[in-house]
Amino acid sequence: MPHVLSLPLPWFVAGPLMGLSVVGMYAVTNKHLGISGSFVQFADAARGRPIESWRLWFLGGIMLSAALVAILAGYPQTGLRYGVLTHVLPLNAVIPFLFVGGILIGVGARWAGACTSGHGITGCSTRSIGSMTAVMTFMVTAVAATFVIRAISGGAL
Amino acid sequence: MKRLNLVSLFFGGLFGFAFSASGFNQYDVIHRMLLLQNFRPYLVMASAVLVAAPLLWYLERRQWVTPLGGVLELRRWKPERKHVLGGIVFGAGWAITGACPGTIPTALAAGCLLAAVPAIGMVAGVVLHDAVAERTTDRDPAMGSELWSEA
Numbered sequence A: 001m002p003h004v005l006s007l008p009l010p011w012f013v014a015g016p017l018m019g020l021s022v023v024g025m026y027a028v029t030n031k032h033l034g035i036s037g038s039f040v041q042f043a044d045a046a047r048g049r050p051i052e053s054w055r056l057w058f059l060g061g062i063m064l065s066a067a068l069v070a071i072l073a074g075y076p077q078t079g080l081r082y083g084v085l086t087h088v089l090p091l092n093a094v095i096p097f098l099f100v101g102g103i104l105i106g107v108g109a110r111w112a113g114a115c116t117s118g119h120g121i122t123g124c125s126t127r128s129i130g131s132m133t134a135v136m137t138f139m140v141t142a143v144a145a146t147f148v149i150r151a152i153s154g155g156a157l
Numbered sequence B: 001m002k003r004l005n006l007v008s009l010f011f012g013g014l015f016g017f018a019f020s021a022s023g024f025n026q027y028d029v030i031h032r033m034l035l036l037q038n039f040r041p042y043l044v045m046a047s048a049v050l051v052a053a054p055l056l057w058y059l060e061r062r063q064w065v066t067p068l069g070g071v072l073e074l075r076r077w078k079p080e081r082k083h084v085l086g087g088i089v090f091g092a093g094w095a096i097t098g099a100c101p102g103t104i105p106t107a108l109a110a111g112c113l114l115a116a117v118p119a120i121g122m123v124a125g126v127v128l129h130d131a132v133a134e135r136t137t138d139r140d141p142a143m144g145s146e147l148w149s150e151a
Helices: A011-029 A036-046 A053-072 A084-088 A091-112 A116-125 A129-152 B003-021 B027-034 B040-061 B081-097 B103-109 B113-136 B141-149
Strands: none
Touching (some): A011 B040, A036 A053, A036 A116, A053 B103, A084 A091, A084 B027, A091 A129, A116 B040, B027 B040, B103 B113
Protein backbone atom coordinates (compact mmCIF):
# COMPACT_ATOMS: atom_id res chain seq x y z
CA MET A 1 0.00 0.00 0.00
CA PRO A 2 1.55 3.33 -1.06
CA HIS A 3 1.65 5.97 1.64
CA VAL A 4 -0.71 8.57 0.23
CA LEU A 5 -0.73 10.42 3.52
CA SER A 6 2.38 10.96 5.58
CA LEU A 7 1.92 11.03 9.33
CA PRO A 8 1.75 12.94 11.48
CA LEU A 9 -0.10 15.89 10.03
CA PRO A 10 1.64 19.17 11.04
CA TRP A 11 0.23 20.39 14.36
CA PHE A 12 -0.73 23.75 12.85
CA VAL A 13 -3.00 21.92 10.40
CA ALA A 14 -4.39 19.26 12.74
CA GLY A 15 -5.16 21.60 15.65
CA PRO A 16 -7.12 24.18 13.63
CA LEU A 17 -9.10 21.37 11.92
CA MET A 18 -10.14 20.11 15.36
CA GLY A 19 -10.96 23.66 16.43
CA LEU A 20 -13.11 24.14 13.33
CA SER A 21 -14.97 20.88 14.11
CA VAL A 22 -15.81 22.30 17.53
CA VAL A 23 -16.98 25.59 16.00
CA GLY A 24 -18.90 23.78 13.27
CA MET A 25 -20.83 21.63 15.73
CA TYR A 26 -21.76 24.65 17.84
CA ALA A 27 -22.52 26.94 14.88
CA VAL A 28 -24.74 24.46 13.04
CA THR A 29 -26.26 22.29 15.77
CA ASN A 30 -25.68 24.16 19.06
CA LYS A 31 -24.06 20.99 20.44
CA HIS A 32 -20.96 20.78 22.63
CA LEU A 33 -18.48 18.47 20.90
CA GLY A 34 -17.16 15.70 23.14
CA ILE A 35 -16.31 12.05 22.68
CA SER A 36 -16.91 10.49 26.09
CA GLY A 37 -20.60 11.34 25.66
CA SER A 38 -20.68 8.77 22.86
CA PHE A 39 -19.64 6.03 25.26
CA VAL A 40 -22.42 7.04 27.62
CA GLN A 41 -24.88 6.15 24.86
CA PHE A 42 -23.75 2.52 25.03
CA ALA A 43 -24.16 2.53 28.80
CA ASP A 44 -27.59 4.14 28.45
CA ALA A 45 -28.67 1.67 25.79
CA ALA A 46 -27.59 -1.20 28.06
CA ARG A 47 -29.63 0.29 30.92
CA GLY A 48 -32.69 0.88 28.76
CA ARG A 49 -32.37 4.66 28.90
CA PRO A 50 -33.02 6.94 25.93
CA ILE A 51 -30.00 7.69 23.78
CA GLU A 52 -28.87 10.72 21.78
CA SER A 53 -28.39 9.34 18.30
CA TRP A 54 -26.28 12.27 17.04
CA ARG A 55 -23.53 11.23 19.43
CA LEU A 56 -23.35 7.81 17.79
CA TRP A 57 -23.24 9.37 14.32
CA PHE A 58 -20.44 11.62 15.54
CA LEU A 59 -18.59 8.55 16.81
CA GLY A 60 -19.23 6.84 13.46
CA GLY A 61 -17.64 9.80 11.65
CA ILE A 62 -14.59 9.66 13.87
CA MET A 63 -14.15 5.94 13.29
CA LEU A 64 -14.63 6.16 9.52
CA SER A 65 -11.91 8.80 9.35
CA ALA A 66 -9.61 6.77 11.57
CA ALA A 67 -10.00 3.77 9.27
CA LEU A 68 -9.37 5.99 6.24
CA VAL A 69 -6.23 7.50 7.77
CA ALA A 70 -4.92 4.04 8.64
CA ILE A 71 -5.40 2.94 5.03
CA LEU A 72 -4.04 6.11 3.37
CA ALA A 73 -1.02 6.28 5.64
CA GLY A 74 -0.30 2.58 5.29
CA TYR A 75 -0.46 2.31 9.02
CA PRO A 76 -2.92 -0.32 10.10
CA GLN A 77 -2.40 -1.23 13.77
CA THR A 78 -3.27 -4.83 13.11
CA GLY A 79 -2.77 -7.76 15.40
CA LEU A 80 -2.71 -7.87 19.16
CA ARG A 81 -0.26 -5.01 19.49
CA TYR A 82 -0.53 -1.98 21.73
CA GLY A 83 2.64 0.01 21.16
CA VAL A 84 5.45 -0.37 23.68
CA LEU A 85 3.02 -1.86 26.17
CA THR A 86 2.83 -5.21 24.36
CA HIS A 87 6.62 -5.25 23.95
CA VAL A 88 7.13 -4.91 27.68
CA LEU A 89 4.25 -6.92 29.12
CA PRO A 90 2.77 -10.30 28.15
CA LEU A 91 -0.76 -10.26 26.78
CA ASN A 92 -2.27 -11.80 29.91
CA ALA A 93 -0.95 -8.81 31.87
CA VAL A 94 -1.79 -6.18 29.22
CA ILE A 95 -5.48 -7.10 29.08
CA PRO A 96 -6.30 -6.63 32.81
CA PHE A 97 -4.06 -3.53 32.86
CA LEU A 98 -6.02 -1.98 29.98
CA PHE A 99 -9.35 -3.06 31.47
CA VAL A 100 -8.66 -1.40 34.82
CA GLY A 101 -7.42 1.70 33.01
CA GLY A 102 -10.59 1.72 30.92
CA ILE A 103 -12.78 1.60 34.04
CA LEU A 104 -10.86 4.56 35.50
CA ILE A 105 -11.35 6.52 32.26
CA GLY A 106 -15.09 5.78 32.32
CA VAL A 107 -15.57 6.66 35.99
CA GLY A 108 -13.38 9.75 35.75
CA ALA A 109 -14.87 11.15 32.54
CA ARG A 110 -18.39 10.59 33.85
CA TRP A 111 -17.55 12.12 37.20
CA ALA A 112 -15.77 15.17 35.78
CA GLY A 113 -18.50 15.56 33.18
CA ALA A 114 -16.35 15.25 30.06
CA CYS A 115 -12.93 14.21 28.79
CA THR A 116 -9.95 15.50 26.85
CA SER A 117 -12.23 16.65 24.02
CA GLY A 118 -15.37 17.87 25.85
CA HIS A 119 -13.44 19.70 28.57
CA GLY A 120 -9.96 19.85 27.03
CA ILE A 121 -10.78 21.32 23.64
CA THR A 122 -14.45 22.36 23.59
CA GLY A 123 -14.78 23.42 27.23
CA CYS A 124 -11.59 25.46 27.13
CA SER A 125 -12.85 27.09 23.91
CA THR A 126 -16.09 28.18 25.59
CA ARG A 127 -13.98 29.52 28.49
CA SER A 128 -15.62 27.15 30.96
CA ILE A 129 -13.75 27.46 34.25
CA GLY A 130 -14.97 24.02 35.40
CA SER A 131 -13.50 22.53 32.22
CA MET A 132 -10.19 24.28 32.75
CA THR A 133 -10.14 22.95 36.33
CA ALA A 134 -10.71 19.41 35.08
CA VAL A 135 -8.09 19.77 32.35
CA MET A 136 -5.40 21.03 34.71
CA THR A 137 -6.21 18.22 37.15
CA PHE A 138 -6.15 15.38 34.64
CA MET A 139 -3.09 16.68 32.81
CA VAL A 140 -1.05 16.91 36.00
CA THR A 141 -2.36 13.54 37.23
CA ALA A 142 -1.70 11.79 33.92
CA VAL A 143 1.86 13.10 33.64
CA ALA A 144 2.61 12.20 37.28
CA ALA A 145 1.04 8.74 36.93
CA THR A 146 3.01 8.09 33.74
CA PHE A 147 6.26 8.85 35.54
CA VAL A 148 5.18 6.50 38.35
CA ILE A 149 4.51 3.79 35.74
CA ARG A 150 7.94 4.48 34.24
CA ALA A 151 9.58 4.13 37.66
CA ILE A 152 7.70 0.93 38.55
CA SER A 153 8.57 -0.63 35.18
CA GLY A 154 12.24 0.23 35.71
CA GLY A 155 12.20 2.62 32.76
CA ALA A 156 10.79 0.03 30.34
CA LEU A 157 7.57 1.99 29.84
CA MET B 1 -32.52 10.82 8.08
CA LYS B 2 -32.15 13.58 10.63
CA ARG B 3 -29.99 16.49 9.56
CA LEU B 4 -28.46 16.64 13.04
CA ASN B 5 -27.10 13.13 12.58
CA LEU B 6 -25.58 13.90 9.19
CA VAL B 7 -23.94 17.09 10.44
CA SER B 8 -22.55 15.14 13.41
CA LEU B 9 -21.20 12.49 11.06
CA PHE B 10 -19.47 15.20 9.01
CA PHE B 11 -17.84 17.02 11.90
CA GLY B 12 -17.01 13.72 13.59
CA GLY B 13 -15.26 12.82 10.35
CA LEU B 14 -13.30 16.07 10.29
CA PHE B 15 -12.35 15.83 13.96
CA GLY B 16 -11.45 12.16 13.64
CA PHE B 17 -9.28 12.81 10.59
CA ALA B 18 -7.18 15.44 12.34
CA PHE B 19 -7.11 13.33 15.50
CA SER B 20 -5.93 10.13 13.81
CA ALA B 21 -3.56 11.91 11.44
CA SER B 22 -1.91 13.36 14.56
CA GLY B 23 -1.29 9.83 15.82
CA PHE B 24 -3.54 10.33 18.83
CA ASN B 25 -4.86 6.80 18.33
CA GLN B 26 -1.47 5.28 19.17
CA TYR B 27 -0.33 4.31 22.65
CA ASP B 28 3.27 5.33 21.94
CA VAL B 29 2.33 8.87 20.87
CA ILE B 30 0.15 9.50 23.95
CA HIS B 31 2.64 7.80 26.26
CA ARG B 32 5.53 9.97 25.02
CA MET B 33 3.29 13.02 25.35
CA LEU B 34 2.67 12.17 29.00
CA LEU B 35 6.39 11.47 29.52
CA LEU B 36 6.94 15.04 28.25
CA GLN B 37 9.08 13.68 25.42
CA ASN B 38 6.66 14.72 22.67
CA PHE B 39 5.15 18.21 22.80
CA ARG B 40 3.37 18.07 19.46
CA PRO B 41 0.08 16.84 20.97
CA TYR B 42 0.05 19.84 23.31
CA LEU B 43 0.54 22.15 20.32
CA VAL B 44 -2.35 20.44 18.52
CA MET B 45 -4.67 20.91 21.49
CA ALA B 46 -3.59 24.49 22.12
CA SER B 47 -3.98 25.51 18.48
CA ALA B 48 -7.43 23.89 18.38
CA VAL B 49 -8.50 26.04 21.32
CA LEU B 50 -6.82 29.14 19.87
CA VAL B 51 -8.83 28.73 16.67
CA ALA B 52 -12.15 27.77 18.28
CA ALA B 53 -12.26 30.20 21.21
CA PRO B 54 -12.31 33.51 19.28
CA LEU B 55 -14.76 32.17 16.68
CA LEU B 56 -17.15 30.95 19.38
CA TRP B 57 -16.73 34.22 21.25
CA TYR B 58 -17.67 36.14 18.09
CA LEU B 59 -20.67 33.93 17.28
CA GLU B 60 -21.93 34.21 20.86
CA ARG B 61 -21.54 37.97 20.82
CA ARG B 62 -23.53 38.17 17.58
CA GLN B 63 -26.22 35.96 19.17
CA TRP B 64 -25.79 33.57 16.27
CA VAL B 65 -28.87 31.53 15.42
CA THR B 66 -27.82 27.96 14.65
CA PRO B 67 -29.70 26.31 11.77
CA LEU B 68 -30.54 23.20 13.80
CA GLY B 69 -30.54 24.24 17.45
CA GLY B 70 -31.81 27.78 18.02
CA VAL B 71 -29.79 30.65 19.47
CA LEU B 72 -26.20 29.66 20.18
CA GLU B 73 -25.70 28.82 23.83
CA LEU B 74 -22.15 27.95 24.86
CA ARG B 75 -22.02 25.48 27.74
CA ARG B 76 -19.93 26.49 30.73
CA TRP B 77 -19.52 24.88 34.13
CA LYS B 78 -18.53 26.43 37.41
CA PRO B 79 -15.57 24.65 38.96
CA GLU B 80 -16.71 22.00 41.39
CA ARG B 81 -15.19 19.20 43.44
CA LYS B 82 -16.23 16.70 40.78
CA HIS B 83 -13.98 18.35 38.21
CA VAL B 84 -10.97 17.73 40.43
CA LEU B 85 -11.93 14.27 41.72
CA GLY B 86 -13.11 13.05 38.33
CA GLY B 87 -10.04 14.61 36.75
CA ILE B 88 -7.73 12.65 39.05
CA VAL B 89 -9.43 9.32 38.26
CA PHE B 90 -9.53 10.14 34.56
CA GLY B 91 -5.86 11.16 34.52
CA ALA B 92 -4.85 7.87 36.11
CA GLY B 93 -6.81 5.87 33.53
CA TRP B 94 -5.37 7.96 30.71
CA ALA B 95 -1.82 7.28 31.93
CA ILE B 96 -2.41 3.52 32.28
CA THR B 97 -4.01 2.98 28.89
CA GLY B 98 -2.25 5.72 26.93
CA ALA B 99 -5.75 6.38 25.69
CA CYS B 100 -8.29 9.12 26.10
CA PRO B 101 -11.88 8.43 25.05
CA GLY B 102 -10.99 9.59 21.52
CA THR B 103 -8.05 7.22 21.26
CA ILE B 104 -10.14 4.14 21.96
CA PRO B 105 -12.57 4.20 19.00
CA THR B 106 -9.97 5.57 16.57
CA ALA B 107 -7.45 2.89 17.53
CA LEU B 108 -10.15 0.24 17.10
CA ALA B 109 -11.08 1.60 13.68
CA ALA B 110 -7.41 1.53 12.67
CA GLY B 111 -7.35 -2.18 13.49
CA CYS B 112 -5.99 -2.17 17.04
CA LEU B 113 -8.07 -5.00 18.48
CA LEU B 114 -6.78 -4.56 22.03
CA ALA B 115 -8.50 -1.14 22.17
CA ALA B 116 -11.73 -3.12 22.66
CA VAL B 117 -10.53 -3.85 26.22
CA PRO B 118 -10.48 -0.22 27.48
CA ALA B 119 -13.65 0.39 25.40
CA ILE B 120 -15.54 -2.21 27.41
CA GLY B 121 -13.88 -0.97 30.60
CA MET B 122 -14.97 2.57 29.87
CA VAL B 123 -18.64 1.69 29.39
CA ALA B 124 -18.44 -0.38 32.58
CA GLY B 125 -16.88 2.61 34.33
CA VAL B 126 -19.78 4.88 33.33
CA VAL B 127 -22.30 2.34 34.67
CA LEU B 128 -20.22 1.86 37.84
CA HIS B 129 -19.99 5.60 38.48
CA ASP B 130 -23.73 6.07 38.05
CA ALA B 131 -24.58 3.09 40.26
CA VAL B 132 -22.51 4.58 43.07
CA ALA B 133 -23.67 8.17 42.45
CA GLU B 134 -27.33 7.19 42.35
CA ARG B 135 -26.98 5.29 45.61
CA THR B 136 -25.17 8.06 47.45
CA THR B 137 -27.26 11.04 46.34
CA ASP B 138 -30.98 11.47 46.49
CA ARG B 139 -30.93 13.36 43.22
CA ASP B 140 -33.11 11.98 40.49
CA PRO B 141 -30.73 9.76 38.48
CA ALA B 142 -32.38 10.73 35.21
CA MET B 143 -31.68 14.35 36.02
CA GLY B 144 -28.06 13.57 36.79
CA SER B 145 -27.77 11.86 33.46
CA GLU B 146 -29.34 14.81 31.69
CA LEU B 147 -26.96 17.25 33.36
CA TRP B 148 -24.02 15.18 32.33
CA SER B 149 -25.06 14.59 28.77
CA GLU B 150 -24.59 18.28 28.09
CA ALA B 151 -20.84 17.83 28.02
